[in-house]
């Protein structure tokens with residue numbers, strides 16, 4: 001019997017694992033992929049994330065996980081009418097596999113046992129524990145589970161017996177040139193360019209171009225239109241496409257809800273539904289992972305109050321997400 005099992009070695013899972021392990025709880029973190037694992041991401045670490053990492057991990061994000069340009073100066077946001085807004089704020093530009101691996105190593109150094117290539121299939125809460133079914137022959141039992149499996153996981157969907165509302169992201173990494181400052185992340189909300197948002201950023205001389213769509217069959221159409229737009233407006237020239245990736249992201253709109261958990265299983269990060277508009281989710285993953293761990297610690301012997309304790313502690317995060325959504329809606333002319 002382990003005190004707490006955590007599903008998923010992303011920022012939510014690693015933060016929860018570190019927080020619990022450093023206080024002396026026995027912690028196993030189960031990750032379905034081989035580490036360091038790949039995660040499709042723009043790798044923009046906003047100031048809020050950097051501050052949280054400093055607070056919870058006691059260190060600044062190291063240079064070794066950054067890519068060029070290491071400094072991110074903020075975001076340039078073009079609304080649905082083509083009007084541009086610049087938000088200046090210093091942050092970092094990282095490769096997610098390196099950043100998440102660094103978080104993972106910090107959790108391991110505090111005593112969390114990290115097990116890779118371990119896919120959780122389902123969880124079942126009993127009166128005093130959670131039974132965890134794995135894809136292989138292993139079985140685990142824990143007093144509590146923190147489910148941080150991101151947007152691609154299925155454990156939460158099985159527990160709640162419902163489908164998440166998601167969008168599909170598609171990105172390409174390219175050799176080439178573009179007449180934009182590489183220190184900024186550029187997001188575009190014109191409806192003719194995507195079904196949610198489209199974006200451009202630069203990582204180690206790769207020009208990354210992405211679109212988010214609701215229907216898979218629309219990827220090519222929106223992507224080609226976006227490339228055409230960038231070519232005309234910012235003189236984008238692609239010499240060679242190096243790689244592509246496709247992922248899922250929670251669909252954040254005014255119908256979006258946050259789900260905290262069920263029984264002895266708490267949800268954190270994208271699994272709970274935390275994601276800010278334009279796809280910034282690392283800060284809320286770190287914060288909700290921390291809150292979930294603290295809730296388990298304070299309710300370890302009183303499981304009946306676990307969910308309400310967690311809900312109470314993540315209320316400020318929910319409010320922040322709502323304010324972000326309202327802000328973007330206003331800039332965009334939505335009601």
Ligand SMILES: Cc1cc2nc3c(=O)[nH]c(=O)nc-3n(C[C@H](O)[C@H](O)[C@H](O)COP(=O)(O)OP(=O)(O)OC[C@H]3O[C@@H](n4cnc5c(N)ncnc54)[C@H](O)[C@@H]3O)c2cc1C
Pocket residue numbers: 007008009010011012013030031032033037039040041042043044045046118119120121148149150151152153154155169170171210247248249268269270271274275279280281282283285
């Ligand atoms: C294209 C794109 C660009 C983005 N850009 C940014 C950005 O620039 N800045 C930002 O802040 N956010 C960005 N985000 C959002 C950010 O990546 C996520 O919000 C963040 O990774 C969520 O962290 P998490 O810990 O909840 O989940 P994840 O990071 O997704 O981690 C979940 C982990 O769980 C594992 N897992 C899943 N299922 C199982 C299972 N059954 N058993 C065991 N392990 C499992 C996965 O392999 C994974 O390692 C972007 C997202 C996308 C798709």
